[in-house]
Amino acid sequence: MLAYATKRLLTLIPTLLAASLLIFLFIHLIPGDPAAVLLGDTATPEEIAALTARMGLDQPIWKQYGLWLGNVLQGDLGTSLFFREPVLSVIAEGAETSILLASMTMLWIVLIGIPVGVLSASFHGSWIDSLSSGLSMFAASVPTFWLGLYFILVFAVGLGWLPSSGFPSIFDEGGLANLRYLLLPSLTLAAPNAALIIRLVRAAMLDVQREDHVRTARAKGLSPARVVWKHVFRNALIAVVAAFGFTFAALVSEAVVTETVFSLPGVGRLVVQSILRRDYPVIQGVILVIVLLYLIINLLVDLAYAWLDPRISLA
Amino acid sequence: MSAATLGSRMGGQLVAPFRLFRGRPVALAGFLWLLFVAALAVLGAVITPFDPLEIDPVNRLLEPASPHWFGTDHFGRDTLSRVVVGARMALIIGLGTVVVALTLGTLIGVLSAWFTSLGHVLMRIVDVLMAFPALLLALVLMTLLERSVLNTIIVIGIVYTTTTARILYGMSLKLKNEVFVDAAICSGASTASLLFRHVLPNLASPLLVQASFIFAFAQLQAAALDFLGLGLPPEIPSWGNMLAESRTYITRASWLLLFPGAAIILTVFSMNLVGDALRDRIDPRFRDDIAGV
Amino acid sequence: MPLLEVDRLSVAVQSDGLLQPVVREISFTLERGATLGIVGESGCGKSLTSLAIMGLLAGTPVRITGGHIRFDGRDLLALEARERRRLMGAAMAMIFQEPMTSLNPVYRVGDQIIEAIEQHRRCSRRESRERARELLQQVRIPDPAGKLDFYPHQLSGGMRQRVMIAIALASDPALLIADEPTTALDVTVQAQILDLLLELQRDHGMAILLISHDLGVIAETCNRVAVMYRGQIVERASSVALFAMPRHPYTLGLMRSVPNPDVDPDSNLVRDARNEPGRLDAIPGRVPAIDERVDGCAFHPRCSMAEPVCRRDDPAVHDRNGHESRCHFADTLS
Numbered sequence: 050m051l052a053y054a055t056k057r058l059l060t061l062i063p064t065l066l067a068a069s070l071l072i073f074l075f076i077h078l079i080p081g082d083p084a085a086v087l088l089g090d091t092a093t094p095e096e097i098a099a100l101t102a103r104m105g106l107d108q109p110i111w112k113q114y115g116l117w118l119g120n121v122l123q124g125d126l127g128t129s130l131f132f133r134e135p136v137l138s139v140i141a142e143g144a145e146t147s148i149l150l151a152s153m154t155m156l157w158i159v160l161i162g163i164p165v166g167v168l169s170a171s172f173h174g175s176w177i178d179s180l181s182s183g184l185s186m187f188a189a190s191v192p193t194f195w196l197g198l199y200f201i202l203v204f205a206v207g208l209g210w211l212p213s214s215g216f217p218s219i220f221d222e223g224g225l226a227n228l229r230y231l232l233l234p235s236l237t238l239a240a241p242n243a244a245l246i247i248r249l250v251r252a253a254m255l256d257v258q259r260e261d262h263v264r265t266a267r268a269k270g271l272s273p274a275r276v277v278w279k280h281v282f283r284n285a286l287i288a289v290v291a292a293f294g295f296t297f298a299a300l301v302s303e304a305v306v307t308e309t310v311f312s313l314p315g316v317g318r319l320v321v322q323s324i325l326r327r328d329y330p331v332i333q334g335v336i337l338v339i340v341l342l343y344l345i346i347n348l349l350v351d352l353a354y355a356w357l358d359p360r361i362s363l364a
Numbered sequence: 365m366s367a368a369t370l371g372s373r374m375g376g377q378l379v380a381p382f383r384l385f386r387g388r389p390v391a392l393a394g395f396l397w398l399l400f401v402a403a404l405a406v407l408g409a410v411i412t413p414f415d416p417l418e419i420d421p422v423n424r425l426l427e428p429a430s431p432h433w434f435g436t437d438h439f440g441r442d443t444l445s446r447v448v449v450g451a452r453m454a455l456i457i458g459l460g461t462v463v464v465a466l467t468l469g470t471l472i473g474v475l476s477a478w479f480t481s482l483g484h485v486l487m488r489i490v491d492v493l494m495a496f497p498a499l500l501l502a503l504v505l506m507t508l509l510e511r512s513v514l515n516t517i518i519v520i521g522i523v524y525t526t527t528t529a530r531i532l533y534g535m536s537l538k539l540k541n542e543v544f545v546d547a548a549i550c551s552g553a554s555t556a557s558l559l560f561r562h563v564l565p566n567l568a569s570p571l572l573v574q575a576s577f578i579f580a581f582a583q584l585q586a587a588a589l590d591f592l593g594l595g596l597p598p599e600i601p602s603w604g605n606m607l608a609e610s611r612t613y614i615t616r617a618s619w620l621l622l623f624p625g626a627a628i629i630l631t632v633f634s635m636n637l638v639g640d641a642l643r644d645r646i647d648p649r650f651r652d653d654i655a656g657v
Numbered sequence: 658m659p660l661l662e663v664d665r666l667s668v669a670v671q672s673d674g675l676l677q678p679v680v681r682e683i684s685f686t687l688e689r690g691a692t693l694g695i696v697g698e699s700g701c702g703k704s705l706t707s708l709a710i711m712g713l714l715a716g717t718p719v720r721i722t723g724g725h726i727r728f729d730g731r732d733l734l735a736l737e738a739r740e741r742r743r744l745m746g747a748a749m750a751m752i753f754q755e756p757m758t759s760l761n762p763v764y765r766v767g768d769q770i771i772e773a774i775e776q777h778r779r780c781s782r783r784e785s786r787e788r789a790r791e792l793l794q795q796v797r798i799p800d801p802a803g804k805l806d807f808y809p810h811q812l813s814g815g816m817r818q819r820v821m822i823a824i825a826l827a828s829d830p831a832l833l834i835a836d837e838p839t840t841a842l843d844v845t846v847q848a849q850i851l852d853l854l855l856e857l858q859r860d861h862g863m864a865i866l867l868i869s870h871d872l873g874v875i876a877e878t879c880n881r882v883a884v885m886y887r888g889q890i891v892e893r894a895s896s897v898a899l900f901a902m903p904r905h906p907y908t909l910g911l912m913r914s915v916p917n918p919d920v921d922p923d924s925n926l927v928r929d930a931r932n933e934p935g936r937l938d939a940i941p942g943r944v945p946a947i948d949e950r951v952d953g954c955a956f957h958p959r960c961s962m963a964e965p966v967c968r969r970d971d972p973a974v975h976d977r978n979g980h981e982s983r984c985h986f987a988d989t990l991s
Contacts, residue, residue: 075504
């Protein structure tokens with residue numbers, strides 16, 4: 050298992066490097082002089098020249114990449130044009146919101162997605178199955194921002210149960226109760242993804258149910274519940290775990306929209322605002338962090354996969 | 365297989381939608397909705413009761429009632445008319461992204477499978493691109509480009525090229541190992557002829573399924589981009605733009621949220637249903653590959 | 658009282674809204690410690706019969722449409738699900754055709770055996786582990802203690818089938834149903850597994866119901882044989898009697914279809930009208946599809962001896978000294 054983990058870690062690095070190269074090149078794809086772009090419209094020629102020299106923008110591209118990469122590895126992701134602060138600290142400020150939002154969302158996805166998927170498969174062909182399939186496909190067809198706006202309309206404005214925007218930190222006044230600000234946003238994010246998980250769990254369970262070893266399990270006289278959980282679900286989990294990798298990717302994407310709808314001070318909203326403000330260092334930095342996170346999550350998923358399926362690591 | 369039999373086989377697959385939906389009334393309803401949307405897209409402003417672009421400040425934010433059956437927005441524009449012409453954008457974006465993603469994706473996927481060394485390189489690049497979550501990639505690409513219909517199509521198309529390429533790579537690999545390929549090679553078929561006459565026809569139905577899912581998801585991505593102000597230019601009436609513009613007014617005028625949203629939801633849902641129905645009819649060996657976009 | 662009594666059992670498959678009969682009122686008995694083989698081509702219903710007896714038809718489109726199955730005097734079909742499960746894996750056990758896929762790939766082999774043990778017996782972890790090791794030893798797996806921690810994919814097909822047998826033996830069953838246990842294995846391994854089954858049968862006094870399409874396998878292991886065709890038992894006898902003197906054209910055809918290398922090649926071949934050596938004697942035609950209707954004797958379309966009466970009437974059972982046959986001409990055959 051350790052050998053497998055190491056092997057996977059090693060393949061991560063080239064992909065990360067390649068992605069970082071693309072991100073680095075991003076600045077140079079923007080029309081105009083990179084230094085001018087980075088400093089914005091108000092820059093004087095002297096400032097531009099100074100930045101050019103400091104960043105080595107007059108050097109060959111590959112040297113620049115090296116310089117940039119060196120800085121990144123030391124934690125220097127550049128300076129935000131808008132905030133005039135290091136990019137890393139700007140990102141760190143949004144991290145709390147985004148991490149909490151993602152965690153709550155994953156919680157709903159797992160709590161709703163897995164049981165409903167298992168139930169659908171167990172009652173395959175019944176009305177339970179049809180209903181949940183229909184509802185989940187419907188949920189996957191709804192634009193997240195629309196759902197968010199509707200939730201605000203109904204629960205925040207209409208019923209007044211929950212707040213509609215913002216998120217005070219849980220380290221501030223209010224403590225954990227402030228999490229209620231994340232309730233609607235996390236449910237909004239969870240809906241389409243839970244739908245996907247339901248369908249995947251159901252499909253995986255149905256596939257596994259047909260396999261011979263399930264028949265062997267029944268022939269032992271095991272109770273139906275035990276057969277479902279210990280044999281069918283346990284094997285279906287292998288297929289489902291893979292889905293958590295791209296669920297995370299979907300979450301990151303849609304969090305961008307959801308944070309905008311609910312005005313949450315998270316990294317997603319930061320990305321959008323930075324794009325609109327043309328704050329390129331921040332855009333670069335956030336993309337880098339997100340890609341790194343995504344690759345790590347995928348690695349963890351692969352490891353979980355290997356842990357669940359002995360055929361992989363012990364091959 | 366001669367072109368004639370090939371054509372008739374594919375024709376048979378495509379021209380019998382009603383046989384396809386036997387036993388699936390909801391999917392059939394979805395298909396009919398899509399036809400309806402297509403009709404609206406073609407007819408466009410010709411059939412709308414009001415000019416979708418005409419500003420009428422006197423009648424702003426009217427509730428749904430005759431003659432504005434879907435109400436009016438903050439500029440007094442008739443919502444119903446705008447929803448109708450929004451269908452055109454939906455169709456254009458949908459079809460456009462499908463063309464881009466399928467063409468590029470098939471090219472990359474099939475060639476990667478066939479020419480193994482090239483394939484390793486290309487698939488690594490695809491892997492790297494797939495390290496960027498979809499919408500994020502689209503957002504980043506849009507920062508480099510101006511807001512326009514074409515750019516939106518290109519950007520979303522590129523985003524879905526990656527998954528399409530991967531899927532087609534997997535399927536082509538499977539096909540490559542099939543006996544009929546060896547048989548064709550033995551009878552002297554050239555690579556081009558192999559790919560066009562033997563491999564691609566087998567990929568036709570999975571490609572159709574993939575097209576339907578891309579069409580559906582492209583609507584959601586385009587709407588999200590519009591909402592964030594990074595998609596279509598604001599003056600173009602699309603369902604996404606309608607939602608973006610009315611954001612500040614929805615507490616007073618919830619119909620501005622309801623009708624364009626319903627249009628998007630119904631269209632995406634319908635396409636998903638149709639895609640599902642198609643998927644159940646395709647070659648079972650490919651079924652696992654098309655788990656979803 | 659026989660251990661297993663199948664009394665006019667009928668099984669049907671639900672397909673496209675219709676119930677198609679697959680097993681038509683078959684009856685047979687199996688005494689304690691005896692071995693009965695059911696032989697027939699694919700599609701004759703022998704596997705479904707075994708699944709019906711074992712009670713593994715839930716959740717499939719297959720239904721029992723009539724008859725009784727009595728085990729140790731108890732009517733299995735009248736039992737509640739929980740009661741039935743108490744028998745499964747305990748008094749009656751089953752092994753299947755595909756050892757490669759019949760074990761759960763994510764659990765160790767030892768744990769899968771222990772699961773079977775602990776389902777029907779209360780014992781400590783250590784006891785069940787010891788019993789599992791003992792079972793692996795009985796099925797002649799080398800280094801049984803070490804193998805307990807192996808995963809199925811680390812074992813060969815033959816070894817996996819032995820593990821399946823160990824699982825089946827966990828609670829010392831009175832009846833073992835073996836559905837094509839050697840079909841998916843190499844020939845040499847086949848022989849080993851069959852030997853193992855016979856040895857275990859002698860040591861434990863277990864009754865075995867062996868399903869196979871392979872006459873050779875049946876001949877080696879069973880004292881009694883039933884030949885199935887299209888859902889019916891068309892011949893039944895002790896294996897000695899059956900192989901010496903078959904009383905049904907189908908059985909005859911089956912035996913002749915097997916090339917026999919020990920015999921003079923020419924005598925194995927059908928001689929055509931001019932008494933010239935011809936081709937291998939295969940039974941012409943094919944097994945009718947599930948929804949095809951056949952009047953009279955089910956076998957008559959493929960039978961070289963068919964007469965008008967065969968087309969009209971379903972033959973009755975002709976019994977001579979315990980050797981039964983469903984053929985109008987059973988007596989003239991021998």
